[in-house]
Amino acid sequence: MENIAPIFIDGKWEKIKTDNFNKVYNPASEEVISMTPICGKNEVERAVESSLKAFKVWSKFSYVKRAEILFNYRELIKINKEKIAKIISLENGKTLPEARGDIQRGFEVVDFACGILHLAKGESLPEIAPNIDSRTNLEPLGVCAGISPFNFPAMVPMWMFPIAIACGNSFILKPSEKVPLTAIKLAELFQEAGLPDGVLNIIHGGKEVVDSLCIHPKISAISFVGSSHIAKHVYTLGAKHGKRVQAGGAAKNALVVMPDAEPKSTMNSIMSSAFGCAGQRCMAGSLLVGVGKNIDSLKQTLIDRSNKLVVGDPIKNTSTEMGPVIDGNSKERIFNIIDGLGGSGAKVIRDGREIKNKEGFFVGPTLVDNVDPNQPIFSQEIFGPVLSILNPKDIEETVEILNKLKYGNGATLFTSSGNTARFFSENIKCGMVGINVGVPAPMSIYPFTGWNDSFYGDLHMQGKEGVQFYTRQKVILSRWDNLYEYKSGW
Numbered sequence: 135m136e137n138i139a140p141i142f143i144d145g146k147w148e149k150i151k152t153d154n155f156n157k158v159y160n161p162a163s164e165e166v167i168s169m170t171p172i173c174g175k176n177e178v179e180r181a182v183e184s185s186l187k188a189f190k191v192w193s194k195f196s197y198v199k200r201a202e203i204l205f206n207y208r209e210l211i212k213i214n215k216e217k218i219a220k221i222i223s224l225e226n227g228k229t230l231p232e233a234r235g236d237i238q239r240g241f242e243v244v245d246f247a248c249g250i251l252h253l254a255k256g257e258s259l260p261e262i263a264p265n266i267d268s269r270t271n272l273e274p275l276g277v278c279a280g281i282s283p284f285n286f287p288a289m290v291p292m293w294m295f296p297i298a299i300a301c302g303n304s305f306i307l308k309p310s311e312k313v314p315l316t317a318i319k320l321a322e323l324f325q326e327a328g329l330p331d332g333v334l335n336i337i338h339g340g341k342e343v344v345d346s347l348c349i350h351p352k353i354s355a356i357s358f359v360g361s362s363h364i365a366k367h368v369y370t371l372g373a374k375h376g377k378r379v380q381a382g383g384a385a386k387n388a389l390v391v392m393p394d395a396e397p398k399s400t401m402n403s404i405m406s407s408a409f410g411c412a413g414q415r416c417m418a419g420s421l422l423v424g425v426g427k428n429i430d431s432l433k434q435t436l437i438d439r440s441n442k443l444v445v446g447d448p449i450k451n452t453s454t455e456m457g458p459v460i461d462g463n464s465k466e467r468i469f470n471i472i473d474g475l476g477g478s479g480a481k482v483i484r485d486g487r488e489i490k491n492k493e494g495f496f497v498g499p500t501l502v503d504n505v506d507p508n509q510p511i512f513s514q515e516i517f518g519p520v521l522s523i524l525n526p527k528d529i530e531e532t533v534e535i536l537n538k539l540k541y542g543n544g545a546t547l548f549t550s551s552g553n554t555a556r557f558f559s560e561n562i563k564c565g566m567v568g569i570n571v572g573v574p575a576p577m578s579i580y581p582f583t584g585w586n587d588s589f590y591g592d593l594h595m596q597g598k599e600g601v602q603f604y605t606r607q608k609v610i611l612s613r614w615d616n617l618y619e620y621k622s623g624w
């Protein structure tokens with residue numbers, strides 16, 4: 135078969151022999167564009183063997199030499215950004231501007247990784263005791279593995295491998311079987327940048343591969359991003375087998391609108407947070423909290439704006455504002471959730487099931503009113519373009535309600551009051567807070583700080599925490615007594 139996604143082991147691209155494949159769709163047309171082979175233990179073993187061999191060499195490269203390759207990589211991504219964005223859009227279905235944002239965020243991590251020696255230099259204190267100097271070394275761990283979801287084919291894997299590799303580790307990436315093509319392009323460019331064979335390996339697959347990585351005795355650390363029940367499973371299994379694990383999970387993020395919010399920019403932010411990437415972002419706003427009286431005009435504007443949103447094929451029509459969801463299962467799942475709302479008290483005031491597109495996994499923007507914290511839709515992650523609306527009386531009640539959510543990625547407040555902003559950011563229980571920012575996703579120098587069931591582990595991805603995750607500290611104490619006598623005689 136021509137369009138089988140290759141694996142990448144020891145610097146070689148291979149099409150493996152198997153009958154077990156996952157179809158990769160263009161979600162806008164339902165056309166099958168590639169087949170992802172589902173690897174097994176054999177490919178895991180080969181990838182680990184290659185990574186171990188590469189680690190021995192790569193970990194001895196100087197930081198400057200590693201930076202040189204990372205700078206080459208940075209340049210190649212810059213040159214190929216548009217090509218990568220098109221691959222993302224094709225296999226994921228997001229619009230081209232969204233796909234450009236996806237690779238841009240990944241690019242910024244490579245940027246960060248180019249200067250990683252500033253964070254990896256450790257600390258030193260001379261004369262910590264008489265004639266004793268102390269310093270810390272931050273040493274790479276060895277072979278690290280990363281497992282990523284479908285929704286950010288570039289950004290999420292790039293939260294992981296550029297930092298791990300810049301710190302001197304070798305890395306095995308298992309991208310989502312739904313979007314393997316972006317990861318392949320990213321690895322091709324890294325190879326072209328001069329990365330030695332085996333420092334980055336790519337294998338494909340599902341549970342069998344993921345579990346094998348989590349229990350493999352020669353793998354030191356696992357980075358995972360995906361749904362919460364699998365994040366928890368990966369965290370538990372990896373930790374039980376002595377590994378460091380960081381595992382990002384699902385989310386339910388609120389957009390809180392105060393009566394004093396600036397209407398135009400607030401509405402633009404709500405639309406892009408709720409319906410950007412067809413709602414398939416772990417930082418998507420999926421709860422709209424209109425605080426106080428008079429939210430009727432807010433709802434009406436939302437209905438009007440949603441009716442005008444251009445939903446369609448992001449490649450054929452460049453004016454598309456919202457693309458499809460990832461596959462038929464996802465579309466059916468979202469439709470079922472909306473179908474099941476009857477009798478719960480919640481009311482669909484704009485129905486995304488009434489979508490006209492005949493082909494493609496499309497769901498239109500959906501607005502659900504009269505939502506309260508006792509309904510399942512309040513807390514479940516839908517991962518589609520569905521915005522639920524609540525109407526508490528004040529900011530205190532809002533915070534009390536939102537703090538009942540089991541997830542803890544992000545929450546945003548729209549206001550013109552510094553006092554309300556301060557109250558909200560201090561009392562809301564989640565890791566990323568936006569004040570008049572619809573998607574408060576941190577940039578590469580900061581960690582992506584999910585809380586509660588949105589994250590399992592101690593050290594988050596990106597930023598300083600990313601460097602700490604992929605290195606371990608060694609404290610070196612040296613004693614040199616002042617007994618040195620210059621001996622003449624050269």
Ligand code: NAD
Nearest residue numbers: 282283284309310340341344360361364382383384385416
């Ligand atoms: P998913 O959990 O279905 O898949 C994620 C990865 O796990 C994939 O590589 C997949 O192959 C693998 N996998 C699937 N089933 C498995 C199993 N039974 N055992 C072990 N591994 C398995 O997630 P998805 O649908 O690809 O992505 C969407 C989810 O990711 C959403 O819940 C979203 O909120 C979350 N997400 C979280 C963050 C974050 O930072 N917290 C970022 C992006 C996406």
